[in-house]
Amino acid sequence: MTDRVAPAADVIAHIPRGPIARFRRALMRSEALSGYTMLSPTLLLLILVMALPIVLLVMFSFWTQNYQDIDKTFTLANHLKFFERSAYPYLLGKSVLISSTVTLLTVLLAYPMAYFIAFRVTKHKLIWLILITVPFWTSYLLRVFAWKIILGYNGVINSGLIELGLIVEPLAFLLYNPFAVVLTLAHAWAAFAILPIYVSLEKIDRSLLEAATDLGDGRIKRFIRITLPLSMPGLIAACMLVFIPTVGDYVTPNLVGGTSGVMIGNVIQSLFGRGSNMPFGAALSIITMITITVMICLFLWGTRSFRRRVA
Amino acid sequence: MSFVSSVKEPRYDALGVYAVLYLAFVYIPVMFLPLFSFNDSIFIAFPLQGFTLEWYKQMANSDGLLDALYNSIKLGCVVAVLATILGTFAAKAVTRYKMPGRGPVITFIMLPLVIPGIIMGIALLVIANMSGVGLSLFTIGLGHLMVSTPFAMLVMVSRLEGFDKNLEEASKDLGDSPWSTFRRVTFPLALPGIIASLLLTFTISFDEFILAFFLAGNEATLPVYIWGQMRFPTKLPTVLALGACILMVSFVVVTFAEWYRRRGVQLKTNSGV
Numbered sequence: 082m083t084d085r086v087a088p089a090a091d092v093i094a095h096i097p098r099g100p101i102a103r104f105r106r107a108l109m110r111s112e113a114l115s116g117y118t119m120l121s122p123t124l125l126l127l128i129l130v131m132a133l134p135i136v137l138l139v140m141f142s143f144w145t146q147n148y149q150d151i152d153k154t155f156t157l158a159n160h161l162k163f164f165e166r167s168a169y170p171y172l173l174g175k176s177v178l179i180s181s182t183v184t185l186l187t188v189l190l191a192y193p194m195a196y197f198i199a200f201r202v203t204k205h206k207l208i209w210l211i212l213i214t215v216p217f218w219t220s221y222l223l224r225v226f227a228w229k230i231i232l233g234y235n236g237v238i239n240s241g242l243i244e245l246g247l248i249v250e251p252l253a254f255l256l257y258n259p260f261a262v263v264l265t266l267a268h269a270w271a272a273f274a275i276l277p278i279y280v281s282l283e284k285i286d287r288s289l290l291e292a293a294t295d296l297g298d299g300r301i302k303r304f305i306r307i308t309l310p311l312s313m314p315g316l317i318a319a320c321m322l323v324f325i326p327t328v329g330d331y332v333t334p335n336l337v338g339g340t341s342g343v344m345i346g347n348v349i350q351s352l353f354g355r356g357s358n359m360p361f362g363a364a365l366s367i368i369t370m371i372t373i374t375v376m377i378c379l380f381l382w383g384t385r386s387f388r389r390r391v392a
Numbered sequence: 393m394s395f396v397s398s399v400k401e402p403r404y405d406a407l408g409v410y411a412v413l414y415l416a417f418v419y420i421p422v423m424f425l426p427l428f429s430f431n432d433s434i435f436i437a438f439p440l441q442g443f444t445l446e447w448y449k450q451m452a453n454s455d456g457l458l459d460a461l462y463n464s465i466k467l468g469c470v471v472a473v474l475a476t477i478l479g480t481f482a483a484k485a486v487t488r489y490k491m492p493g494r495g496p497v498i499t500f501i502m503l504p505l506v507i508p509g510i511i512m513g514i515a516l517l518v519i520a521n522m523s524g525v526g527l528s529l530f531t532i533g534l535g536h537l538m539v540s541t542p543f544a545m546l547v548m549v550s551r552l553e554g555f556d557k558n559l560e561e562a563s564k565d566l567g568d569s570p571w572s573t574f575r576r577v578t579f580p581l582a583l584p585g586i587i588a589s590l591l592l593t594f595t596i597s598f599d600e601f602i603l604a605f606f607l608a609g610n611e612a613t614l615p616v617y618i619w620g621q622m623r624f625p626t627k628l629p630t631v632l633a634l635g636a637c638i639l640m641v642s643f644v645v646v647t648f649a650e651w652y653r654r655r656g657v658q659l660k661t662n663s664g665v
Contacts, residue, residue, distance in 0.1 A: 112489040112490050112491065113489065113490065113491045113492055115485075115489060115570075116485040116486070116488075116489030116490075116491040116494075117485070117491060118485075119481040119482065119484055119485035119489075120481070120482050120485045120486070120497065120501075122478055122481065123478045123479070123481070123482040123501060123541055123545070124497070124500070124501075126478065126537065126538065126541065127500065127501060127503070127504070127538060127541075130516070130534050130535070130537070130538045131503060131504060131507070131512070131538050133519065134512070134515035134516050134518065134519040135507075135511070135512075135515050137515065137518055137519050137522065138511070138514065138515040138518055141518050190414065190417075193407060193410050193411075193414075194410070194411055194414045196407070197407050197408065197410070197411040198411075201407060201408065201411075207651070207654055207655065209411075210650070210654060211647055211650045211651060211654070212415060213415075213418075214646070214650050215642075215643055215646045215647055215650065216418055216419075216422070218592060218595045218596065218599070218642060218646040219422075219595070219599060219639060219642040219643065219646065220599035220601070220615065220635070220638055220639065220642060221599065221601060222599070222601040222615050222618060222619065223422070223425065223599075223618075223635045223638060223639060224421070224422060226425075226618075226622065226631070226635065227421045227422050227424055227425055228421060230424060230425075230428065230436045230628075230632075231421055231424060233436070235435060235436075235437050236436065236437065237424055237428075237436070237437070237438065239437075240437030240438040240439075241438045243438075244438045244439050268417065268418070268421060271417075271418055272418070321506065322505075322506070325506050325507075325508060326506075326508050326509060328508065329508035329509070329510040329511060330508075330509075330510070331510060332601065332602065336622070346508075346510050349510055349514065350510065353514050353517060353606065359514075359518065362514060363514065363518065366510065366511050366514060369508075369511075370508070370511055373508070
């Protein structure tokens with residue numbers, strides 16, 4: 082910091098007084114205050130459009146649907162209903178299982194790709210990065226729809242195989258089952274897994290890898306001892322980015338899941354649709370959210386103890 | 393960064409083959425949409441029946457579709473501008489000022505990225521019904537603004553972190569007011585980020601389906617319109633044509649945005665500004 086020249090008396094005389102001027106000066110002086118002033122529109126938006134609706138959704142789950150009206154007397158009936166019929170816990174369990182499979186598959190498939198861009202690509206890194214990022218921003222609905230026309234009974238694969246003379250009858254098992262849901266989700270969320278893993282790999286100090294090599298580590302040993310542990314933050318982020326949104330997904334099961342591929346999101350969506358029981362739908366979604374949070378906490382706790390053991 | 397490295401990584405091997413296969417896995421499924429949108433058959437199946445522009449003609453003559461397209465473009469533009477403004481200020485606050493509680497605040501702003509879409513959709517539906525706001529493009533817009541702002545902020549943070557804070561300090565020390573520092577120093581340097589953020593948030597809103605599905609009143613956006621058409625097998629070729637157009641626009645816009653943004657970051661690391 083440079084020495085500040087003492088302001089001349091006539092300058093001081095011209096400093097505006099009054100509460101507004103004083104507030105403005107305080108604003109310019111305090112970093113925290115100016116920071117929060119700039120953040121305030123965003124925070125206000127998120128409080129009104131994110132936090133408040135969720136609080137209301139929680140309250141809503143304790144109310145009752147009375148045809149068109151909502152009875153606002155406090156009740157736990159909606160939450161208890163979830164446990165009374167085994168169909169609901171089963172469906173939630175199935176959704177978690179499908180999402181976990183999708184997460185595992187997506188991350189396993191994405192890791193080598195991210196590794197390739199981070200360590201092998203030297204010349205056209207920008208092009209590779211863009212190629213991998215672009216699907217991330219494009220229509221989710223259309224990416225799912227593509228699989229519906231590919232796996233359909235008279236779809237791309239079946240008609241293609243018939244055309245090639247490999248099969249006579251269309252294969253009925255391609256569409257409308259949990260497998261189709263897993264495949265479609267793994268494709269639709271691929272880019273979400275690659276990016277965080279790539280970022281954590283890119284951050285790794287290359288001299289650590291050299292040190293390991295110089296000390297006699299082979300490629301595999303080096304990967305297990307250096308690269309994998311250091312890319313854990315990216316791996317964990319990727320798992321969360323894929324797992325959390327897919328548990329509640331209803332678009333994919335609706336388009337490619339059929340009756341055996343139904344997930345909890347489909348039930349929640351239908352409760353807010355025509356045969357509406359919105360408070361019960363709210364209770365289901367709150368239970369789903371709590372389940373997701375518990376799963377994530379267990380996952381973070383598990384990876385932490387794993388990392389500690391490795392260290 | 394050219395130093396003699398003892399770490400030898402082969403340039404082309406199984407991993408390179410895998411990378412190409414992976415790209416094929418990501419891109420080929422989506423390519424069937426444009427492919428069959430030119431196919432002269434109501435059925436989406438091989439063998440291809442010949443080239444036609446019939447489905448594109450039907451698409452251009454559908455009033456419901458054009459209304460939805462207009463709604464989506466209008467919404468996307470408003471959301472992009474507002475999200476980018478909010479994101480820019482938020483990014484400037486978290487990168488330039490020392491604030492207590494900075495970590496929790498950033499986590500809070502990033503929450504829309506991890507809350508499942510269906511939860512946000514029904515929560516917003518409930519609050520819109522109860523407050524009597526009613527469902528319209530406005531409610532969809534609020535939802536889209538909430539999910540786009542964190543993305544705008546992420547893009548702007550990476551841009552603002554990329555250039556030297558001293559440039560702003562210098563402007564301040566030379567007597568510029570905060571506004572004039574912003575206009576003359578911060579804004580021009582942040583411009584590539586701002587443009588990228590505008591394009592990306594536009595695409596998010598343009599392609600977003602789940603929130604729009606719950607919050608659409610009588611005015612549908614393009615994805616909501618497509619969802620409605622998917623139930624009718626005879627409409628599928630037109631949906632393909634529309635999907636092909638949407639994918640095309642998204643690809644071009646996003647590729648340009650990413651190229652522009654990342655190129656900017658690379659220039660920075662080379663020239664030091």
